[in-house]
Amino acid sequence: MIWQLDLAILTLVIFTAIAAISVKDLLGCAILFGAYSFLMCLLWAIMAAVDVAFTEASVGAGVSTVFFVAAVFRTTRRTRD
Amino acid sequence: MSDLIPILVAKYNYWLYIVLMMIGLYAMIAKNNLVKKLVGMNIFQTSIILFYVSIGCKKGATIPIIQHGMAAGHHAIDPSHYVNPLPHVLMLTAIVVSVSTFGVALALAIKTYHQYKTLEEDEILARLRPR
Amino acid sequence: MKAAGLIIVLLTGGLLLYATQDFPPWGAPDSPASTHVSPRYLQKATEETAVPNIVTAVLADYRGFDTMFETTVIFCAGIGCFVLLRIFRQKPEDRYYRHIATEITLHIKGGRLPNKSREFERIDTLWTPYDLVIKTVCRILAPFIQLFALYVIAHGHHSPGGGFQGGVILGASIILIAISHNMRTAIARISEKVDNLLMAVGVFIYAGIGAVCVMLGAAFLDYGNLSVILFADEIMARSHGILGVEIGVGITVMAVMISIYNNLASAGKQDEGL
Numbered sequence: 232m233i234w235q236l237d238l239a240i241l242t243l244v245i246f247t248a249i250a251a252i253s254v255k256d257l258l259g260c261a262i263l264f265g266a267y268s269f270l271m272c273l274l275w276a277i278m279a280a281v282d283v284a285f286t287e288a289s290v291g292a293g294v295s296t297v298f299f300v301a302a303v304f305r306t307t308r309r310t311r312d
Numbered sequence: 313m314s315d316l317i318p319i320l321v322a323k324y325n326y327w328l329y330i331v332l333m334m335i336g337l338y339a340m341i342a343k344n345n346l347v348k349k350l351v352g353m354n355i356f357q358t359s360i361i362l363f364y365v366s367i368g369c370k371k372g373a374t375i376p377i378i379q380h381g382m383a384a385g386h387h388a389i390d391p392s393h394y395v396n397p398l399p400h401v402l403m404l405t406a407i408v409v410s411v412s413t414f415g416v417a418l419a420l421a422i423k424t425y426h427q428y429k430t431l432e433e434d435e436i437l438a439r440l441r442p443r
Numbered sequence: 444m445k446a447a448g449l450i451i452v453l454l455t456g457g458l459l460l461y462a463t464q465d466f467p468p469w470g471a472p473d474s475p476a477s478t479h480v481s482p483r484y485l486q487k488a489t490e491e492t493a494v495p496n497i498v499t500a501v502l503a504d505y506r507g508f509d510t511m512f513e514t515t516v517i518f519c520a521g522i523g524c525f526v527l528l529r530i531f532r533q534k535p536e537d538r539y540y541r542h543i544a545t546e547i548t549l550h551i552k553g554g555r556l557p558n559k560s561r562e563f564e565r566i567d568t569l570w571t572p573y574d575l576v577i578k579t580v581c582r583i584l585a586p587f588i589q590l591f592a593l594y595v596i597a598h599g600h601h602s603p604g605g606g607f608q609g610g611v612i613l614g615a616s617i618i619l620i621a622i623s624h625n626m627r628t629a630i631a632r633i634s635e636k637v638d639n640l641l642m643a644v645g646v647f648i649y650a651g652i653g654a655v656c657v658m659l660g661a662a663f664l665d666y667g668n669l670s671v672i673l674f675a676d677e678i679m680a681r682s683h684g685i686l687g688v689e690i691g692v693g694i695t696v697m698a699v700m701i702s703i704y705n706n707l708a709s710a711g712k713q714d715e716g717l
Contacts, residue, residue: 234321241328248332248355252339257347264351271358278369279376279395281603282498283361286407289611291358294700295411297618301708302347302418304717306425310345311432322468327460334456341448370477371470376497377602378489389489391482392472397497398481401506404498405513408607408696412520415703419527422710 237277244270257303257310265296325366332359346421346431350414357410361403368396376400492681494600502605503685507664510688511649514695518646521699525639528711541566567625567715581623588616596693600682606689610696617697618704626709626716635705635713638698645695652687664688 247270251263268291275284336359339352376397378389421431428436467474484501494500502510540549540556540563548566549556556563596609621629653664661668666684667677675683708716 238324245328245331248335251351252335252343252348260351274362275365278365279374280365280400281375283365283400283404285603285608286404289608290407290411293615294611295414297704298415298418298707301704301717302422304708305422305710306431310348312344312348323463325469326463326466330456330459334452337455338448338452341451342445366469367476369470370472378495378497380495389486391485394485396477396481397484397501400498401501404502404607405510409513409516412517412699415707416520416523418707419524422707423527
């Protein structure tokens with residue numbers, strides 16, 4: 232548990248979160264959301280929560296991004312905000 | 313100044329988790345697009361999961377997997393050498409449940425799009441309003 | 444709306460930031476959350492269940508009820524997606540067939556080819572020519588992903604992993620086939636009926652192990668008494684009980700992930716998709 236590394240990744244997480252809710256394209260939002268989940272997984276690995284990190288890497292960064300892209304494929308990429 | 317840094321190191325995590333939670337809550341309230349609202353909901357969820365996991369972590373502790381031979385009886389296990397496993401258990405299931413609820417929410421969004429041909433909240437409300 | 448939302452968010456965040464000054468410092472070993480229940484788990488779990496990974500032991504044994512109903516929630520999410528999106532009666536749509544030898548595409552309005560022949564293959568509406576590299580690599584990779592998923596489920600006692608992670612990876616291997624080929628190929632591998640049945644079978648295995656414990660005279664999900672039918676001592680019986688439960692969780696999670704993907708990507712027609 233190195234607090235400098237923790238702080239750096241946590242800052243990146245916050246930037247990715249802001250980018251994910253402010254980007255004007257839903258497909259870009261899906262990819263940014265996948266990156267957000269993966270950074271979150273790193274954060275849990277730092278906190279020694281290996282099981283949670285494993286779950287987030289397979290569920291959050293993997294399957295959830297696929298669901299998101301599938302839903303964007305079936306609806307629209309357009310968003311006004 | 314020198315006594316400010318320990319306080320900062322001890323508490324900055326909680327502050328950044330709260331900032332993350334505020335981002336999620338803002339997206340849920342103020343964003344106009346339904347899928348953006350769902351992203352906000354997921355950010356909110358992960359910030360709370362982060363908070364729970366961070367409650368369980370201990371400085372200088374290792375992962376909660378006991379080495380072979382350590383449990384044989386002649387070594388007493390010192391709980392302060394292992395991080396707290398209880399929040400991990402609770403949050404592990406919460407992550408998998410969150411992805412399934414995300415799937416159901418996306419299904420609702422697809423249904424809404426088929427009905428109204430848009431995902432923007434104000435356009436849907438304009439269609440719903442009687443003329 | 445935006446200004447009101449901002450005010451609400453800042454108010455909530457300010458209150459929470461004010462509350463953080465009562466929290467214990469980050470990573471303190473003597474914080475209240477780490478001094479009450481968890482030391483007992485850390486000290487006794489390996490003796491009582493022969494499982495070195497405490498997270499698995501607590502997940503499937505000490506808090507088995509919790510996990511059982513979480514699995515039920517996932518099952519309900521799969522059923523919910525099915526009920527919301529699935530369309531059974533549909534009018535015949537335009538279909539596209541491709542003659543393999545000459546690469547001529549046929550557009551048949553409101554119907555299908557009269558008899559299925561080997562010379563034609565059905566293609567999606569938004570079809571682009573397949574990249575041979577991607578198709579081959581995904582097909583070769585899928586069995587290895589499935590093998591790794593089985594390892595994750597079976598070795599969850601000694602390393603990070605377990606039913607949830609293994610089930611998701613198993614589901615992801617089928618989703619990979621669906622993305623790299625097309626959805627009909629994946630549905631030919633694991634059909635919708637089998638998939639929906641597996642969703643229920645996983646929960647049934649979990650609850651069934653609990654019911655067997657009751658029949659043997661113990662409490663629900665108390666695996667100690669399974670030693671009578673497993674020919675093992677009580678501690679190893681607990682370990683085997685945890686493995687059985689993890690297999691049930693894995694089956695449900697796998698089936699639900701595949702079902703949700705199929706329904707989302709095809710908008711309920713289970714015909715052509717991403």
